[in-house]
Each structure stands twice: as structure tokens, then as C-alpha cells.
Amino acid sequence: NAGVMxxxxxxxxxxxxxxxxxxxxxxxxxxVYWYRQLPEEGLKFMVxxxxxxxxxxxxxxxxxxxxxxxxxxxxxxxIQQVVRGDSAAxxxxxxxxxxxxxxxxxxxxxTVT
Amino acid sequence: xxxxxxxxxxxxxxxxxxxxxxxxYTVSGLRGLFWYRQDPGKGPEFLxxxxxxxxxxxxxxxxxxxxxxxxxxxxxxxxxxxxxxYLCAVGANAGKSTFGDGTxxxxxx
Numbered sequence: 001n002a003g004v005m006x007x008x009x010x011x012x013x014x015x016x017x018x019x020x021x022x023x024x025x026x027x028x029x030x031x032v033y034w035y036r037q038l039p040e041e042g043l044k045f046m047v048x049x050x051x052x053x054x055x056x057x058x059x060x061x062x063x064x065x066x067x068x069x070x071x072x073x074x075x076x077x078x079i080q081q082v083v084r085g086d087s088a089a090x091x092x093x094x095x096x097x098x099x100x101x102x103x104x105x106x107x108x109x110x111t112v113t
Numbered sequence: 114x115x116x117x118x119x120x121x122x123x124x125x126x127x128x129x130x131x132x133x134x135x136x137x138y139t140v141s142g143l144r145g146l147f148w149y150r151q152d153p154g155k156g157p158e159f160l161x162x163x164x165x166x167x168x169x170x171x172x173x174x175x176x177x178x179x180x181x182x183x184x185x186x187x188x189x190x191x192x193x194x195x196x197x198x199y200l201c202a203v204g205a206n207a208g209k210s211t212f213g214d215g216t217x218x219x220x221x222x
Contacts, residue, residue: 033209042214043157043200056209091156098208099144104156
């Protein structure tokens with residue numbers, strides 16, 4: 001019973017580079033959520049996806065950020081041309097269906113230098 | 114827009130000193146209220162789901178209750194290992210969950 005897996009756990013990027021964060025949901029879960037958490041702050045919703053569909057991306061910045069959850073493989077959160085303000089912990093969560101409890105991964109800590 | 118407010122922001126207790134954490138919410142069409150625990154450097158861990166006013170759930174020293182406008186997480190005789198940040202979230206018709214900023218609990222031996 002593997003939990004939600006995220007990789008890498010730590011990612012260092014220079015300003016202007018691209019960051020790719022991966023999330024494999026729990027077995028049997030088809031709903032994936034991405035959150036951002038700044039130090040000493042709460043979780044901020046970014047995007048909600050089902051297989052091959054973006055259900056709600058209202059929390060994701062319009063520029064530089066994109067997310068996908070393909071039919072095969074992990075969900076990917078992509079940040080293009082990273083800036084220092086993108087430095088944060090990014091958490092992925094999965095659930096078996098919408099409006100259910102979510103199971104979180106260990107997070108990816110992105111540092112932009 | 115769905116809103117979740119947790120209080121207090123931080124709570125310091127002596128071991129054995131019972132207390133409650135509050136989660137007030139405004140949501141159109143509550144489909145579920147969730148409590149999570151988050152330890153430093155880790156992802157949140159699911160604790161409870163409450164679906165309707167009057168419902169209660171218990172797990173060890175924790176008990177969660179729900180009214181039409183708020184939820185409480187009661188901690189009875191806490192131990193140092195209960196120290197963590199406790200997060201409340203609401204799920205509404207849109208499918209996503211909206212999280213509060215959490216209450217950081219410190220239990221001193």
C-alpha cells in the first residue's frame with residue numbers, strides 16, 4: 001500500500017530555469033490536487049485534476065505554471081522561468097473521488113537561487 | 114468564495130491540559146469538513162471527516178465535532194507527541210478543498 005509519492009524531494013533551480021515536479025497518486029486514486037505552502041503559512045490550493053482533465057485551476061498563476069495528469073504516468077506540475085518567489089514546498093494529494101479526504105505526499109521543496 | 118478560519122494560531126499546553134481548537138467556515142453547500150495533522154517538514158496526515166451538523170468522530174485523545182458554522186477539535190490530556198499543526202479544510206460542490214491556515218499546538222512535558 002504505497003502512499004502518494006513525490007519526486008524529487010528537494011529541487012534547486014536558478015532563476016529562469018524550469019522546474020518539473022512529479023506526483024504518483026495512491027493506487028486506485030484518480031483525483032490529484034496540488035498545493036503550495038510557504039514557510040509558516042497554510043496550504044494554498046493550486047489545481048485539481050483527474051486523469052487527462054483539469055477540473056479546477058483557479059489557484060494556479062496564469063503565467064509560467066501548468067499541470068497535467070496523463071492517462072499513463074504521474075501528474076506533473078511544471079514551472080517555467082522560475083523566480084525567487086516560487087521557492088516553497090509543493091504538496092500533491094490524491095483521493096479516490098472528489099470531495100473526499102485527501103492523502104498527501106511528502107512534498108517537493110523548491111529553492112530558487 | 115469558501116472561507117476557513119482557524120483559531121487560535123498557536124496554542125501552548127502543559128501535558129495533560131485539555132483544550133479545543135476552533136475552525137469556522139463559510140461555504141456554499143458543505144459536502145465534508147476534514148481535519149489533518151501536519152508535522153514539520155512533512156505532508157498533512159488525514160485525521161477525520163465530518164459530514165453533517167451534530168456528527169462527532171474520535172481517535173485516541175482527539176475528538177472532532179461539527180455544527181452548521183464551525184468545527185472543534187478537542188484534545189483530551191495531550192502528550193508531547195500531539196505537538197503539530199492541525200489543519201481544517203472544507204469540501205464543497207466544486208470538488209476541491211479549502212484549507213485554513215492551521216493551529217500550531219505545542220505540548221510541554
